[in-house]
Amino acid sequence: MSVGTKKITIEPVTRVEGHGKVTILLDAQGQVSQARLHIVEFRGFERFIQGRPYWEVPVLVQRLCGICPVSHHLAAAKAMDGIVGVDRLTPTAEKIRRLMHYGQVFQSHALHFFHLVSPDLLFGFDADPALRNVIGVANRFPELAVQGVMMRKFGQEIIKATAGKKIHGTGAVPGGVNKNLSVAERDPFLKDIDQMLVWCRAALQIAKTYTLEHLAELADFGSFASNHVALVRPDGAMDLYHGNLRAIDSEGNKIFDQVDYQGYFNYIAEEVKPWSYMKFPFISKLGPETGWYRVGPLARVNACDFIDTPEAEAARQEFKALTHGKPNNITMAYHWARMIELLHAGEKIRELLNDPDLQGTDLVTRGERRGESVGLIEAPRGTLFHHYKVDKNDQVTMANLIVSTTHNNTPMNLAVTGVAKKYLSGAVITEGLLNRVEVAIRAYDPCLSCATHALGRMPLSVELKDCTGQIIDKKVAG
């Protein structure tokens, strides 16, 4: 072994969903050469749904995850709409699914912000870990903690009312939904929605103020120029449920736009690396070196031309003003963008609750059977791809899933590398470094169980390795 080559590992990473490990590789001079977020779990859903009947897939595949199963449920259902030849659902079916989805985004964003992220923002990255957690928030800011719980509950109850259960429901079926929303089911949500919107505005204010007050530090905190990919409506509006693919570069120039996602594979490719079960997607025509991109709240707010709900649109304009209309490439701005989406989801829920189509009874449609179909949705963490082939016996023969966290694979690695370069001093993993690596990863709200279709909560370990692979320090968080 050569002298002076080192490796740092952080494992497990805490307050993200799933299980991850970070390795920081040092060069012969003891400087950070590369940091890698390893995804070390494997589940193989794509293989074992082969042979299952297509109508089972939306219910089966959501078992990938207990955090945002609705996203998988809906992406699979959208793909299966195509298999049964349906390009347009009935108004009731589309709006019930949208309500389910906005409920999911609402609860997921609230959970992430209030329970996982707020300790970092409220207490600072260097605060004692004993304080910097959700219990610390509950003690110091009890109203905020209660708001987080109540907002999550609101979203979960919407999911239950539309999917039958808060987790792993069955509401979406190929070609439609299996229930509408009765007036009796709707009214409790109408009663609470205005309060929810008050709390959304307050959360947005916290995220915005935090970003602006710490702009100098955050601009250099795991940040980098990147491409951004998101679904947008044909008119360019943000649409979390359905749209066409748009990719922009770090300056806002369009790489592709209004791409029908049925042909996503002509625009997006995936690369495999030996040290992770998670694949590395990239924009085909740019190649793996420069074609990687970000997805999720930051990419969506960056990529869309406008948001079709007034308060979220006003918030988007403020967000874009900071970068003079260009995409915002600050990793920690994810939190601000996420809270803009939280408000958007709240506004959309209010709009839908007042729509009588939710009480309609025309729930399922059918068309001419097809053999292959793709379903895309903007899941809370970013664009989610489900691609299936189904044979004449109705059995799945091929499945390809590209989940949000997988798209963010390269960006997360770059964020960790950037943070490690800035904050690692010597060959020892300090608490400050450990914290900051976690904060950078957490900005992406990764769901690593999803990303590898893997099981479990995510504790993070960090290893420091020399260039020969020898571990010279190791620290476990959580």
Added chain:
Amino acid sequence: MNKSIHLTIDGKPVEAKHGQTIMQAADAAGIYIPRLCSHPDLRPIGSCRVCTVIVDGRPQAACVKPAMDGMVIENDTPELLQHRRNIIDMMFVEGNHFCMFCEKSGNCELQAMAYRFGITAPQYPFQFPEKAVDASHPDIMLDHNRCIMCARCVRASQELDGKNVFQAIGRGFHRKIGVDGEKALADTDMAVGDRSADVCPVGCIIKKRIGFRTAIGRRLYDRQPIGSDIEANATP
């Protein structure tokens, strides 16, 4: 011969008619004896043994044992509950029953039975047997992973449909439902309107493309536990 039969079940006097089985007499009296292979429209075969009761001190299958005058029958005892739990447990581990994504969930008699008996996890090790799926038929799918060998389909095909689509083949652990011997379902004269497509207590024989159409909360056993329809007949 027309004289009524008088017996007791768990100490409760029950009147039965000649020709009735213990299960039929109990049903009429509003006493639920759990069962899986038994079906009201099919000849009973006493196969699953879930309906085992103690008749005058000896275990008997209530679905096939004729009711007789003076019988003293035990049904709801801790020993029999444990016996039934064990059988249901074995059915779960001997197949591949994944309720979480099975379209029969909520309408499944095996699942409902497990809920009724408070079974949250099997006590025996899962066998994870390799079982086939036969999706060859345009309207019906046969998922052997979920079969509990109740043979309702065998009887329904013969007795109600006048066909012979299904037969039990093999022995012991390797026993399975055959389709005209070893054929695919598409090679038989089975039709989606056949009664044999309706009687499966689990998610083994399913009609294609209608799975999950009933919302959670509206499925049969979401509304009431299995057996409560029979118990509703009970006289105070």
